[in-house]
Amino acid sequence: MKKHKIIYGCATLLACLTLAACGGGGSKNSSGEDKSIEVTKKGFPIVDKKLKMSLMAPGSGKNWSKMETLIDYAKKTNIDFSYTTPPLTDFPTKLNLAFASGDISDVIFGAGSQNLTRAQEVDYGSQGIIIPLEDLIPEYAPNLNKLLEERPDIRKSITAPDGHIYSLPMISDGDIASWPIGPLWYKGEWLKNLGVTELPKTIDDFYKLLVRFRDEDPNRNGKKDEIPLTEAKLEVIKTWLMPAFGIFNGGIQVKDGKVSYSLTSPEYKEFLTFMHKLYAEKLLDPEVYSQADEQKKAKGQSDRIGLFPDYYSFFTTGEVAKEAVKDPMFQPLSKTGEDIITPISPQIQTGAFAITKNNKSPKAALRWVDYFYTKEGFEFLNQGPAGALWEWQTNDKGEKVRVFTDRVKDQEPEEARSAISPDYGITTPGRNITLPSIKEKPNDPEKTPFERFVKSETDKKIKPYGKVPFPIAYLTKAEQDRVNESAAEAKLYNEEMEAKFITGVEPLSNWDKYIETLNKMNIKEYTKVYQEVYDRWAKE
Missing domain, CATH: 3.40.190.10 (Periplasmic binding protein-like II)
Structure with missing residues (x-):
């Protein structure tokens, strides 16, 4: 079963590469880690004593505290989260306000690079508001660490110029992972x-x-x-x-x-x-x-x-x-x-999971998310526990297969899944792979006709022509400072003028005036900075 992963508006490859948003404010504070909390290094539970944490994520209108996936995982891990989930359209503003006030949740989940930008990671990371994770990953995120060792390109894509890893990625390996946005x-x-x-x-x-x-x-x-x-x-x-x-x-x-x-x-x-x-x-x-x-x-x-x-x-x-x-x-x-x-998408999205200075146990939080970098863990995150969206049944070959529960009979499976799992319409951390379908009946084929159709269309119409427009690369703080002002100003101006040109409010005979205005916004310097960023990335 596929999941509704791609988000419209700014949450696209196109928007993420258009013009970087300015970093936020906030003040540098010491870590809130409680070193007395004992964290297991494998298996469940993650902690022996129940641990409470707070999490902020873009919401889809569903109540996260009632999602079976999260309820079941809280029991499994012994980590109980409280959730702040403003609507996706409001999330960037709410997140920026939380950063500015210092009243930021322990964990930022599912934001993606369009909401937790790489510029923000570097900015808030340098202030100590978002904590670096690279030293904790080998011991407390062994599944992710194995992936980073196998795929140096992933480590390269999530490492800031100062050498730190401030957020964990969503890695997409499925049939439609090449999509930069919905078709x-x-x-x-x-x-x-x-x-x-x-x-x-x-x-x-x-x-x-x-x-x-x-x-x-x-x-x-x-x-x-x-x-x-x-x-x-x-x-x-x-x-x-x-x-x-x-x-x-x-x-x-x-x-x-x-x-x-x-x-x-x-x-x-x-x-x-x-x-x-x-x-x-x-x-x-x-x-x-x-x-x-x-x-x-x-x-x-x-x-x-x-x-x-x-x-x-x-x-x-x-x-x-x-x-x-x-x-x-x-x-x-x-x-x-x-x-x-x-x-096409580079199939790596930063900003999927970050830990803030307020977190009492970054080690436990890292163990909590590491499970999603396994096939079993991603399947659990995406499809939830047995008995909610699906149940085990046996087909005529004697094989155990997942079959939809009665809960799905009166609604589309994706709508039912959106109330069960947080992995719906946002950039969740983990390894996003193509999962075996949940079947309507035990003897149904492995893939539905629609899934086969979508894969075939993607293979014919996107993959043969695909090119990543720009690699995932971080700017240094100094580089970001050079582009911040022109980035925000030029982005707003282009959006305004594009709509005017297309609707005819502004005639295209004023094109030279448009170019002149953008040049005054220092767009040439902006492009020069990204040339330097690309050259550095290409040499690494």
């Missing part, structure tokens, strides 16, 4: 109704298909109510359409060792020109910048949209997974249909 999906029934048997591979053919979506009543309801292309904001559409114009990241990217800032390039202007054309001709949803994801989903469930983003298509259409095999993944484009590129 775009075509409405398969519309394609069938229009007789489309091959998806467009060029920008021109893509445009022509959107026109057909608008004009030829593909939902067959006799109304002119079709919206060819939609999203809440534009993050996912940008991720998959910009490469058609030669840009594989909206911000800093590297090609043949040379770092560039793509949002001042002629290729980006071409992209904006194309998107404005789509907007002006009502091929792009007029509400793209004003609607929430819920409104997009409502349109999908009313059969009004032809191409749309979501982790899986049925999250938007309201269908069930087995029906979604008819909704094909977007085929990446280029001007000619050849030399296609797409961004």
